[in-house]
Amino acid sequence: MNSVTECDMSGSDPVGDPSPLRQLYLEPHDAARPIKLKVVLAADMPRWIAGFIDLTDAEKWIEVSVHAAGKEFDASGADVLLAIGPRALANRLAGQPGQLCWWLDPSLVDLRNPPESLMSPMLRGETATVIELQLVSDGVPPICLARSAFSTQFGWPKRQVARGGGKLQTLLLRGLRHVAHGGHRSTGKVETLRLAGSEDPLGFGLSIWLATLSMANLARKLWARRSRKPPWVVAVRNDVTPLDPHAPTVDLPTFLVAPDGGYWADPCAVKYNGHRYLFVEEVTSSCKRGVITCLELIDKKVAKKLGVVLDEPGHLSYPQPFLWEGQWYMTVESGEARRISLYQAQEFPFRWSRRTDLLVGYFCADPTMHYHNGCWYLFANVVENGGSDWDELFLFVSDSLAGPFIPHPANPVVSDVRSARCAGRLFEHNGRLIRPAQDCSRCYGSAVVFNEVLELSPSCYRERSISRLDPSWVPGIERCHTYNRADGLELLDAVGNLDGAAQRVFIEGAAGA
Numbered sequence: 231m232n233s234v235t236e237c238d239m240s241g242s243d244p245v246g247d248p249s250p251l252r253q254l255y256l257e258p259h260d261a262a263r264p265i266k267l268k269v270v271l272a273a274d275m276p277r278w279i280a281g282f283i284d285l286t287d288a289e290k291w292i293e294v295s296v297h298a299a300g301k302e303f304d305a306s307g308a309d310v311l312l313a314i315g316p317r318a319l320a321n322r323l324a325g326q327p328g329q330l331c332w333w334l335d336p337s338l339v340d341l342r343n344p345p346e347s348l349m350s351p352m353l354r355g356e357t358a359t360v361i362e363l364q365l366v367s368d369g370v371p372p373i374c375l376a377r378s379a380f381s382t383q384f385g386w387p388k389r390q391v392a393r394g395g396g397k398l399q400t401l402l403l404r405g406l407r408h409v410a411h412g413g414h415r416s417t418g419k420v421e422t423l424r425l426a427g428s429e430d431p432l433g434f435g436l437s438i439w440l441a442t443l444s445m446a447n448l449a450r451k452l453w454a455r456r457s458r459k460p461p462w463v464v465a466v467r468n469d470v471t472p473l474d475p476h477a478p479t480v481d482l483p484t485f486l487v488a489p490d491g492g493y494w495a496d497p498c499a500v501k502y503n504g505h506r507y508l509f510v511e512e513v514t515s516s517c518k519r520g521v522i523t524c525l526e527l528i529d530k531k532v533a534k535k536l537g538v539v540l541d542e543p544g545h546l547s548y549p550q551p552f553l554w555e556g557q558w559y560m561t562v563e564s565g566e567a568r569r570i571s572l573y574q575a576q577e578f579p580f581r582w583s584r585r586t587d588l589l590v591g592y593f594c595a596d597p598t599m600h601y602h603n604g605c606w607y608l609f610a611n612v613v614e615n616g617g618s619d620w621d622e623l624f625l626f627v628s629d630s631l632a633g634p635f636i637p638h639p640a641n642p643v644v645s646d647v648r649s650a651r652c653a654g655r656l657f658e659h660n661g662r663l664i665r666p667a668q669d670c671s672r673c674y675g676s677a678v679v680f681n682e683v684l685e686l687s688p689s690c691y692r693e694r695s696i697s698r699l700d701p702s703w704v705p706g707i708e709r710c711h712t713y714n715r716a717d718g719l720e721l722l723d724a725v726g727n728l729d730g731a732a733q734r735v736f737i738e739g740a741a742g743a
Contacts, residue, residue, distance in 0.1 A: 248634035250569070250587040254612060254624055256637050258291045258410035265292050265410045268308040270323060272299035272315025276339050278395040279314070282402050285615060289403070291410050305329075310409065312423070314339065320420045330409065330416050332365065335424035338398070341391050347427040348394045351382045357671035358382060358648050361394060362426035363401040367419045372426065375405035375414075378645035380621050381671050393617070398425075400615045460708065460727045462495035463487050464510060466735065467720035468530045475664045475680035476696050480703035480722065484733045486525070486533060491515035494523070494723070496548040498655070501717040502558075507579050508721070509560075511547035512538070520545045522562060524579045525737070527719070535739040540573065540582050548596045548712075550655055551579070554631060559585070565593040565619070570610060572632060586632050595619040596652040599631075602663075602686050606631055609665075611651045612642075620670035623650040627688045643691040647671045649679045654714040656683070665693060666713045675711025677701060678722070705729050 258265075267286075269279065275296070286294045297303045299319055305311060310330040313320035320333035337345040351359040362377040378397055383390040402423075408414055465483040473479060488494045492514040499508045505526055512523035522540035525533045540546060544566030551560040558575035560582060574585040588597075593613040600607045608626040611619045622645050625638035644650040644667075653666040653675075663683040668675050678699040685692040701707040707726035714721045728734075 248586075248630075248632065250590045251626060251633065251635045251637070252589075252591050254592070254614070254637055255407060255641055256639050258407070264290065265309040265406065266307055267292060267294045267310045267312060267406065268303070268305060269294065269296045269312045269314065270299050270303075270319065271296065272313075272319050273339060276314065276334070276341070278338075278341060278398045279334075281395070282399040285399055285403055292406060310406065313420075317420075324420045328416050330414070331420050332423045333420050335422050338424060341395050344391050344394065345425050347425050349387070349390065352384060352387070352390060356382055358646070359390070359394070360426075361397050361401070363398065363405060364424055364426050365414075365421040366424060367417055367421045370417060370419075373414070373421075374426075375408070375423075376401035376645075378621060379647050379671075380618060381647050381673075396615055396617055400617065460706075460725055461488070461491075462493040462723050462725050463728065464494050464497045464508075465704070465722040465724055466508075466527070468527070469718050470720070472659070472715055472720055473699075475659050475666075475682075478678075478680065478697055478699040480699070483704065483722070484530060484735050485728060486510075486735050486737065487728070488512065488514075489737065496563075496712050497721040497723055498549055498551060498714045499527070499716045499719045499721055500551050500553070501719075502553070502578065506717070506719060507536075507551075508533070509539070509549035509551055509579070511549065520547045522546050522549045527735075528738075531736060533735050533737055535737055536579065537739075539580055542567070550598060551575075552599065552655075554601075559631070561588075561597045561599055563594070563596055565595055565613075568593055570594050570597045570608065588633050588635055589626065593619060598652045598655055600656045605629055605688060606635075607686065608635055609652055618647070618670075620651050620668070620674065621645065621647045623652070623667075625691055638691060639689060640691045644693070649681060649695050653678050654712050657715055664696075668711045669698065673709065675709050675725070678710055678713050701726070704732060706732075
């Protein structure tokens, strides 16, 4: 069966399946009583604060009102007061028992003159910009309200400021959600809301330096964009000792190269009835929309293309097939459709039907399922507040494969462009659970980072980065962003121009083979 097989949608909404999840966060315990934030202005409304207020319109757990400092208003009903203006304004407002009083640091009032910590990564050549919203008061160590890291926008100062402003909106909302869950109590003092390391805005000299450096970086980027982009290829290691995620090295790979100017990426392999099947995202030169294709690995030198096994109107990628209770299932990335769906094989590996939707309403990247101690965990990178799908990793939990899933209380469980985005399914190595991730700080999929999962439960998640696999294991490789292993196979994908010494797998049934 080598013909193209479109997805059978007859099983898209079976009777008895739960409704899909539509939220990223757990609601506060006392959602019937929303917390009240009163913004008191003695200056112009900062644009990022206005954007934050717009975000709260969709949230039931918080009510926001805006008041002019010169007019009378009742502050007694507020859970949080946010003073924007002179420090004396905050001092005058503070004092209500149990009430939080925050003063917005002057460096965050007008991002047209941005704080140093937001722009200095561009000066220092740091690929990731760490942005931490803090509360600071006299005699108390700074409190991290929320934290994230995004890809530094070299050559684009305005884009850097815009990305930082969007992050500030999201981080403030997360911090207030933490307050709503009872996670931060009043100290009885005015607390300054600021960015870590941002006591002062950029000076004139630093601004000139930044502008000069930005123009140089912009010129390099424009030159790079004019160059022809090399294709993605799949690297296979067959019947070899798997790499050690604590000290990863890759040797003796062979390569699967798509014919006729297309590419294969996001490889994931399974073994069934003595056959080794490889599922990939396929993009052809004639159609730039991704489909899911299956190949069979015959031996170390030959593979057979079986055909397209899943095709939908939107772009598909990142196939993750798995066997559960005698049935084959699969998740894929279908971000354009704004959903994560569970597919079930009607005829493995050729024909699949959409069993149910697990999460809807969001652009989600690289969904990854994992079963652990009686629970199903769904990892996904979600675009939030118009941001990137590289930065934030969300986790959802269910006691059933088909759901319903609920948001993990620690969401987002990773907020760092250097290790958030999934790079393959979780696996065990020497008794330790490993989550492969992408480092997207320099560019999309610049390297694979291995993280050891220290704690995984419906209430807690902790991990630590243990190593990094840079794209230096074969000459000509520039990036690598997927790692999967199964039954004696290791699979990676990479971008680059392979030299003549690289061993290629012969593809049966592929045009141009």
